[in-house]
Amino acid sequence: MSDNEGTLHFDPRIQDPDKLQGLSRRGFIGSMMAGAAGLAGASTLLSPVQEAEAAPLPDLPDTPDGGAAPDDEAYWEKVAAQFLLRDGVIYMNSGTRGISPLSVHKAQTEAVEAVNSDPAMCWSTYFFSGMDQIRKDMAGFVGADVEEIAFTNSTTDGMGLGFMGLDLKRGDEILTTNYDYGWVKNMMAFRAKRDGLEFKMVDISDPSFRMLEDPQKVIDVVESGITSKTRFLTICHINYTDGFIMPVKEICEMARSKGIITLIDGAQPPGMMKLDMQDLGCDMYAGPGHKYMLAAQHTGFLFLRNDAADRIRPLVYTGSPDPDRAIEGARKLEQRGSTSYSDRISIGAALDFHNRLNPEAIEARLRYLSLRLRRGLKEIDGVTVYSSDDPRMSMALVSFSVKDLNPSDIVGRLWYRNPNIYIRTVGAAGGFSGVRATLHVMDTAEQVDILIDRIAGLAA
Secondary structure (H helix, E strand, O other): OOOOOOOOOOOOOOEOHHHHHOOOHHHOOOOOHHHOHHHOOOHHHHHHHOOOOOOOOOOOOOOOOOOOOOOOHHHHHHHHOOEOEOOOEEEOEOOOOOOOEHHHHHHHHHHHHHHHHOHHHHHHHOOOOOHHHHHHHHHHHHOOOHHHEEEEOOHHHHHHHHHHOEOOOOOOEEEEEOOOOHHHHHHHHHHHHHHOOEEEEEOOOOHHHHHOOOOHHHHHHHHHOOOOOEEEEEEEOEOOOOOOEOOHHHHHHHHHHOOOEEEEEOOOOEOOEOOOHHHHOOOEEEEEOOOOOOOOOOOEEEEEOHHHHHHEOOOOOOOOOOHHHOOOOHHHHHOOOOOOHHHHHHHHHHHHHHHHHOHHHHHHHHHHHHHHHHHHHHOOOOEEEOOOOOOOOOOOEEEEEEOOOOHHHHHHHHHOOOOEEEOEEEEEHHHEEEEEEEOOOOOOHHHHHHHHHHHHHHHO
């Protein structure tokens, strides 16, 4: 079998070719693979290639009990070394796509190779033994019962499964805010037109909503949009434009008291912060695997509370090898034919990565880095930071603008000068426009300081 050493595909602007070369067939198995328990399910596919010679690759550092301190730079720099970034690239866009660490990348590529080289792996497109463990790990990761988890292709896919499958009648009202994600609003408008529903949005576009001392103002505005005909409510957990954390628990509690079913757009939080679906109290919660969770693209999940499961119908239903378990609960929504074995394997490996570092320690680290960034930016004349310092209302997503500079110009000037800093532009209702840095464990305190210095130079 070919080592494929001459056919590795990568983007030299971002990825390190030497690290990728180490992931080729002969340089791959043996270092971190042995220590990744989420590759249980992947263990069967490794057996044909155990004889491969392993090139040395950096392993994760030993994690102290309870996780490393957020300011332990020596530890977190070793964690950052697990990513395939080349020297000179500072990647701060995990809110769009989280680059997978070595262990996840290896698990996924081995799974792809197994499917393409072993005809007996054809069953893996429908079911494989390790899937039950991955589902159990996913449920534990977000504080849910195992039967409340359906695997999806993305957050938007999960939002569609939950909303489009909900039993609604002509004249029912569906509610969101004008600050929520555009594709979700498009979905709601489409169904409203098709089924004769009333689509309503409350206005929280004013920037004052993101700089509150008390989130009660947001709760009150959302409640003001509810009438006796409201049957469905969706809000984002963390807004992707400015990082504002919505008071999800309070809003869901209020909606539940009125008999309204809730679906939360969780495009940012999974992998960024500790989640507990039971505590949040929502009926449904859709999240991605490819952002802060660091799994492959085309991965995600939908939490569907057990006592709400009967209200959601599958849009497509094909059954499974275990039909008695696939006609009830959340997993009925994922019975849509073939799926991607390698993508599912990447979820298990990503969960192992997070659990090994400790999710609470990751959250503390990201809060530490984002606070460092916000405070540094706020000291620069001409820079406006749109994220609150209140930990209830902000996390690892920091949006800002620089006077007299177009957001696209800021992004370009950061990327095309050394070191190359990767952030993105954002815009939203009410004329909001700026740039966004989303910090993760591939980022270091030194890199945060570099970004602050570069922005200070631009502002000057």
